[in-house]
Amino acid sequence: MRPIFTIHAGEFLVGEYIEKNFPELNVWIPTKDTGIDLLVTNKKNSSKSVSIQVKMSRDYKPEHATNDFSRKLLAGGWLNLAHDKIEKSPADFWVFILVSHERKMKSQFIIIPPSVLLKRLVGIHGKSKRYNFYPWVLDSGTTLQGRGLSKKDKKDLATGSYSLGDRDLSQYLGNWSPLEEIRIP
DSSP states (O other): OOOGGGOOHHHHHHHHHHHHHOTTEEEEOOSSOSSOOEEEEETTOOSOEEEEEEEEEEOOSOSSOOSHHHHHEEEEOOEEEEHHHHHTOOOSEEEEEEEOTTSSSOOEEEEEOHHHHHHHHHHHHOSOSEEEEOEEEETTSOEEEOTTOOHHHHHHHHHTOOOOGGGBOGGGBTOOHHHHTTSOO
């Protein structure tokens, strides 16, 4: 059994967010690493549960906006993800938390099933052993995989004329609906 004090900051922040915003749910921390960081159940601990893998990134957005795109960028993270870890993940959802170094901004959460994440990464970059994942959140709420965008793409994105396709993660930004499904009516 690993000591409980080894919980990492992202797991703590996600657990704290869930407990604060869903007081009728319980958050559990596994005693060993199985690819599930948090288990969420309703207060009756019935058979309804959601398993979560947490990935955290600090904010990599530029401190000083120098162009239209960087002025619209609310949060920009970076993670290196392994294809096989996503593919074999036992978690129902992966939660990416972007923590701003500016403390003025609330943390951003992207809640996505691992199968959907993998399908989109392969659709954008082709099958690879590893993916550089740049979760970006714009002030409009647009959320995307930013890795591989050119300067022109970013300019078009800032003006709203870029079609995101598989890059579009907007529907997963702050979408905690999986937790709604385990609430007791």
